[in-house]
Amino acid sequence: MDFLEKLIECQRVENEINQIENELRGSQVRKKLLHARNYIINAQNNYKQMETDVVELHAALEELTHRYEANRARAETESVHYAAADEESDLADVQDMEREAQEIAGGQARNEQELQALIKRLATIDQEMKKMAANLPRARQDYAKMKTIYDKELSAVMARTEPLKKELESVQATLPETLLARYKQARQHANNPIVPLENDRCSGCHMEIASAGLTRLKNQGIAECENCGRLVYVKE
């Protein structure tokens, strides 16, 4: 086998390995496995976020309760003053007291609304957390089941690709380093880095090879396509 045949062999074997590995990459089991994994990660993150939210909401609830109590105490004091007012009292003072009583009552109504909203939000979060905690064990079981199936698929793939990888290595070991390096470089851009010359064109990108390139190609039997970087060879 000459170098060209070996390069073509490398390409054939590598493409076969890729095809087998791509089958696994696109398999339904792998998709389901990734889906199950993402679900678990999301649920765990949401759960953590909810735990933080609950702590914050409880602090807000405590603060609001204090405000509520303080406001009620203030309302009581005001009502004692108001009750003590009689015809001797200044009319302006009494009006002030009435205004203040209204203001306190308004503030208290807002406090109450806020309290209700907070309590409702906490209850919702609590429900969501319970639902998540109930769903997670099943999601983990599903994931474990899928993982077992996937691992089997993976071993089957490895059983098929391992001999091919050994074959590839042994062919590559017999190639000159510079040629192998050029092949590997070309392979980064194309799955078929070794292509035949067809009607003076690179059959990878279909661009015509310039006459200088053609001369070099015909002398060496192989040359790089200036357009796509593939290695073009002359078919015997």
Ligand SMILES: [Zn+2]
């Ligand atoms: Zn080309």
